[in-house]
Amino acid sequence: MIFSSHENIKIAGISVAIPSQKINVTDYYTNFGEETVDKFSEMAGVKQTTRAIDEQTASDLGFEAAIKLFEAKNINKEDIGILIFVSQKPDYRSPSTAFVLQKRLGLNHDIICFDINLACSGFVFGLQTAHSLLNQSNKKFALLITADTSYKTLSPEDRTMIMLFGDSGSALLLEKKVTENKNNQFGLRSNGYKFKSIITPAGAFRNMDLKNIEEEWTDGITRSDYNTHMKGMEVFGFSITDVPKLIEDFFKTSSSQPSDYDTFALHQANQYILKQLSRKNKIPYEKIPISLDRYGNNSSNSVPLVLCDHYSKNENQNLRVFIAGFGAGLSWACGSIYINTSDILPIHITDNYYKEGKI
Amino acid sequence: MEQKFLENFKEILEVEDRDLTLEDNFRDYPEWDSLANLSAIAMIDDEFGVVIDNNEFKKLNTLGELLAAIKSRMNS
Known part of the structure; x- marks a missing residue:
């Protein structure tokens, strides 16, 4: 396990944006049959997901979340030295979408901008990267934007995927500040030997000869x-x-245990997996807030989404939060972070998109 | 253990009204689909504390083969 501990860096704010369109799993009764849908819903715990409109990219959702964050925090934008965009659904093949966001957010040239191509583990990896870069820089703030519109590469017939994933974007502001023994800590692992486990094979340069034709795969x-x-x-x-093995190792290395945390903002993979993590890592299930029933699995945004969904109404409460994300790569990570609930903003609903982005 | 395994599998294959045997091929049942497969992996993890690797699972067909794989995993 890669372990890192970061002193004097504070999470100054977190915000989430979702599209207005809601899809109920019952909408799939005609496609997949009532029994299949109900069985899926019972096991996965998903009743509803959100879905971006065609014109709306992942970065549009991340942008709107960042705007809300700026409105709430009222900071000097010139003090932002790092902008990282985590997504599997960039605006273009190149350049990194982080540059598009830099322009749209009006950030100056003294900044590091790049994308990270990660899915469900992306929030934790992005947060660890932002901590590391900010610590080594001469700037005060780092901005981490995670967003995905997973639906856009799913086959409409892939029932468990299509009913599971929801779209959203998040923005998080990191600030250099004396934190008095409240280090944010991370544990990370990767397994490229399983890179085919979750894969979009075409659209890049390895399989340029593949035609965009739908065929029946071996799974029917x-x-x-x-x-x-x-x-x-x-x-x-x-x-x-x-x-669960990573979580166990993290508890050991960080000398912490489940009772040390106020809440467990875990990647909302599906309800069954959350129950297993609760059982295996001895995390009381009632300390795991749930958002996947109404929003589905939101890829890298599950962690910020579940925080904004559950804690944006609480005022001035200091939380020690256990976070975890895991998915494509394979890639998995967890961490211990501190945040005040006053810095957790309510979920913003928007269908805005960047019209000038169309070439 | 065999009894518990077969009882649990009745629920997964939704054949509560009759008994299963170790010779039964679970893949022949109409209720065997990807969700049933997930339920089986989950049930084995819950009841016996082991997770059968997907590549290994794909090669198994009868309940007896599956039970043998669980036992060998429990002993390793």
Whole structure:
């Protein structure tokens, strides 16, 4: 496990934006049959998801979340020295979408901008990267934006995927500040030997010859090589073995235990996996807030979404939060962070998109 | 253990009204689909504390083969 501990860096604010469109799992009764849908919903714990409109990219959602954050924090934007955008759904093949966001947010040239291509583990990896870079820089703030519109590469026939994933974006502000023994800490692991477990094979440069044709795959589901494919059983197995092992190792290395944390903002993979993590890591289930029932699995944004969903109404409460994310790569990470609930903003609903971005 | 395993599998295959045997091929049942597969992995993890690797699972067909795989995993 890669372990890092960061002193004198504070989470100064966190914000989430979602699109207005809501999809109920019952909307799929005609496509997949009532029994299949109900069975899925019962096990996964998803009743509803949000979905971006066609014109709306992941970065549009992240942008709106960042605007709300700026409104609430009223900081000098010139003090932001790092902008990291974490997503699997960038605006363009190149350049990094972080540059588009730099322009739209009006940030100056004295800044580091780049994208990180990660999915469900992306918030934790992005946060660790932002901590490390900010610590080594001469600037006061770092901005981490995570966003995904997973639906856009899913085959409409891939029932467990299409009913599971929701769209959203988040923005988080890190600030250099004396934190008095409240180090944010992270534990991270990667397994590229399983890179095919969750994969979108075409659209880049390895499989340039593949046509965008939908065919029946060996699992009986029709999809094209431009769709995202998940080996469900393999990822499920990973989630209930490697992830609890990492959490256990993190508790040991950080000399902490479940009772030290106020809440567990875990990646909302599915309800069953959350129950398994609760059981295996001895985390009281009532300390795991749930948002996947109304928003689904939100890729890298599950952690900020569940925080904004549950804590934006609480005033001035200091929380020690255990976070964890795991998915494509395979990639898995967890951490211990401190945040005051007054810095957790309410969920913002928007269908705005960047019209000038169209070439 | 065999009894518990077969009883739990009845629920997964939704055949509560009759008994299963170790010779039964679970893949032949109409209720066996990806969700049933997830339920089986989860049930084995809950009841026996082991997770059968997906590549190994794919090669198993009868309940007896699956039970043998669980036992060998429990002993390793």
